[in-house]
Amino acid sequence: MTEKKNTQLKILFSVIALFVCAGILFCVNHYTRPTFMLRTVMQLGAIYGLVAVSMNLLNGFTGLFSLGQAGFMAIGAYAFAIFTIPAKSRPGVYYLYGVADWLSNLQLPIWAGLVLAGLVAAILAAIIGAPVLRLKSDYFAIATLGFAEIVRIIVGSSPMNRITNGSLGLKMIPKFPNFYFPFIVVGICILIISLLIRSSYGRAFKAIREDEIAAEAMGINLAKHKQLSFIISSFFAGVSGALMGMYLGAITSTTFNVTLTYNILLIVVIGGMGSITGSILSSFLVIAAREWWLRFLDMEMFIGSFKVPLLKSGFRMVVFSLILMIVVLFFRQGIMGTREFNWNFILNRLRKKKNAGGEGCE
């Protein structure tokens, strides 16, 4: 009885929440100037959100500490760019080295490019997964980090000139067709990941995170499940790389350097390892803080004739690192820990309040 009522309530809430989100997006799109910071923050936040969730699938849910996310993003972004740059602008893009013959007339629609970007990343993950996943914890992190760097260097190297345009990078990548596009793609991808996590395979991933030996003793094939998680995570990292390419319009191999991986890791840690909603939330917060709210720290400021000390270009990142240190020292669980922000969570809170008999007014 109450179970059924709860389900109805939850569906109602979800529909309302969906409408609210759509409403916010609509308002932002219609009532703000195209250069307004909020638009950037929301789009970039969504893209980082996807890659953070994909990293969380691996790091937070399967317990494999990977630092290769930027590598897979690079693969996704390059695969997307190579196949979707309009054929007529190719000569302009590859003006120095010329374009490979098989590429010159190729142009896929955007959606096909996105799927392809994911697939290429996933296939590469499958290939390197077999040897790399044998490694344990730190060694695995180092191997994936090395892999990401190798990808970046190969993509930018001269033998690849006629495909990836070498160190010059690619430009004229199709932009988002409209403001809503990244949100829809990211929404679908995150929905798929959360469905995966609540499935039986998702539970098996969590079992591996909790205790590998026990998981194996319970009949879970470690190699197979780790590989699966690695491939799926890389697929979505590839898709988010493609979105990043669309957002930026031009990419070079240095776009996807190690710092990018650390930024993603930062988002995952602040949001909470093992919480999807935490990752999304912290992705928007971190991007907003970095691109918008903390901008003033980079600018010299005068109060009257008094020059505020410390404020100068680069100080923003110092503050940012401090925040990270504080989070790691005092809020090790991040914003959400392994909890999820869902209706159960809220209903329980409300019920607790009711049971407390109006005492709790916090």
Next chain:
Amino acid sequence: MSEKVLSVQDVTMQFGGVVAVNNLSLEVHKGEIVCLIGPNGAGKTTAFNVITGVYAPTNGAVEFEEKTIISNYPQGKMEKLYAGEHKGKYKKVLEPTPDKITKLGIARTFQNIRLFKSLTVLENVLIAKHMRMKANVFADTFLINWKEEKKMREDALELLRILDLYELKDEKSSSLPYGKQRHLEIARALATNPSLLLLDEPAAGLNPQETDELTDFIRKVRDQFHLTVFMIEHHMNLVMDISDRIYVIDFGKLIANGTPNEIQNNQRVIDAYLGVAEDE
């Protein structure tokens, strides 16, 4: 007492120069509760780890339900180092990983409880059911196999109901009292539908009352699920009370086997392990 469920044949497990299990042979028949006892460091848990595929034995074989599931012989560096017996008797190499052994129908628990701590009781049991799942990851993600998923849930809840853990199903498994954690670990092992259950010191750390409860619990489980139980245990009351037969090992070697009565009166066992009461 007819059908052989488990048969360990001449198993030797050698780590470098240390022989942890030396030429161990034993048999467990269908429906029995068999105990493996011995002093600390005698190699009991190592023997378990060999049977469950955690270690590949240095020499010897393990048969389960009349089929050889594990077999190995000294190779490479071990060939020279090998200090055990029956060298050259076994020629086959069969080293399945623990998950394959579990799939065959051997489930185990651990000496130091290894539950999935931050997951709920129900999830712990559901994870054990995962390996029997037929759907692939796509079907499972997009809920195409919702019938299978529903059945899994019902089976898991049914199991919890039988084992009196139903009320705790939504509790985090690490928040359970110690005794209940032991029960849950057995429940989780049962969820894999085993025909042989290996328990590694199930009564370790339990108080006398909990130990009695556990004794009943193991009997109940054996009868209700038509299982064979093979366990390591130190609580002599429990061992003598519950077992049909007992194997005793010391320094990796089998020193005696027989019914509880025979074991209690075996001089070698008394010298090595049981000891003599001081007032005698």
